[in-house]
Amino acid sequence: MKALAQLLNEMLGAGVIADYAIFGAVAQMRYTQAMATLDADVLVGLPGTGGLVLLTPIYEFCAARGWRPEGEAIRVGDWPVQFVPVFSPLTAAAMREAEAGAVDGVPLRVVRADYLAVIALSVGRAKDQARILALLESQAVTPDQIAALAARHGLQDAWPRFRRRFLDG
Amino acid sequence: MDEAAVREMLERQAEWQRRRCQLSWADKLRQCVAMRASLRGFAKAPPAAKRQGG
Numbered sequence: 121m122k123a124l125a126q127l128l129n130e131m132l133g134a135g136v137i138a139d140y141a142i143f144g145a146v147a148q149m150r151y152t153q154a155m156a157t158l159d160a161d162v163l164v165g166l167p168g169t170g171g172l173v174l175l176t177p178i179y180e181f182c183a184a185r186g187w188r189p190e191g192e193a194i195r196v197g198d199w200p201v202q203f204v205p206v207f208s209p210l211t212a213a214a215m216r217e218a219e220a221g222a223v224d225g226v227p228l229r230v231v232r233a234d235y236l237a238v239i240a241l242s243v244g245r246a247k248d249q250a251r252i253l254a255l256l257e258s259q260a261v262t263p264d265q266i267a268a269l270a271a272r273h274g275l276q277d278a279w280p281r282f283r284r285r286f287l288d289g
Numbered sequence: 290m291d292e293a294a295v296r297e298m299l300e301r302q303a304e305w306q307r308r309r310c311q312l313s314w315a316d317k318l319r320q321c322v323a324m325r326a327s328l329r330g331f332a333k334a335p336p337a338a339k340r341q342g343g
Contacts, residue, residue, distance in 0.1 A: 121318045153309040154320035156328055198322045223315045258310050
């Protein structure tokens with residue numbers, strides 16, 4: 121993960137990406153116990169976002185440093201990495217408001233717990249529901265924080281449904 | 290095993306899980322890499338081994 125942190129910071133410095141933040145299971149593990157996951161997900165903002173969103177500069181930058189594609193990811197050290205351009209106002213805000221974390225002394229921007237929960241709520245698979253419960257159990261986020269953020273992003277109906285199903289009674 | 294013993298066992302397990310949450314992020318990510326390697330090992334196990342316990 122240190123190699124990925126260094127790579128992302130270099131990309132940012134070189135202007136290949138305008139911003140980034142780790143999300144998904146890797147970000148979740150800041151708060152919960154370790155879990156098995158296949159890859160690391162990185163939200164990226166690309167410079168000059170008009171028209172087509174192309175990841176080619178990212179792939180070229182990685183290749184120049186010896187990191188090669190592996191399926192739909194790029195292997196960076198121990199981690200297959202999926203670069204995901206921000207795809208909604210929710211993910212754009214999650215990246216913009218990311219926290220400054222660090223791995224083995226290397227700075228790494230990482231999505232906040234409340235955004236992780238609401239992104240999971242918006243996706244809604246069984247594993248996303250489990251992630252919300254784990255974030256709540258670890259007290260990384262409160263139900264009220266999730267409710268407020270969900271309402272700001274048009275998920276005001278999804279949260280009460282989740283709450284009724286998993287938390288109430 | 291009576292109910293009290295089961296409850297005590299579950300509480301010990303929950304405490305162990307809470308302690309694992311307190312590890313550093315970097316350590317948890319290293320555990321994750323190790324888990325992935327172990328799972329790959331299971332996937333490559335021969336069919337006879339996969340059936341054990343089934």
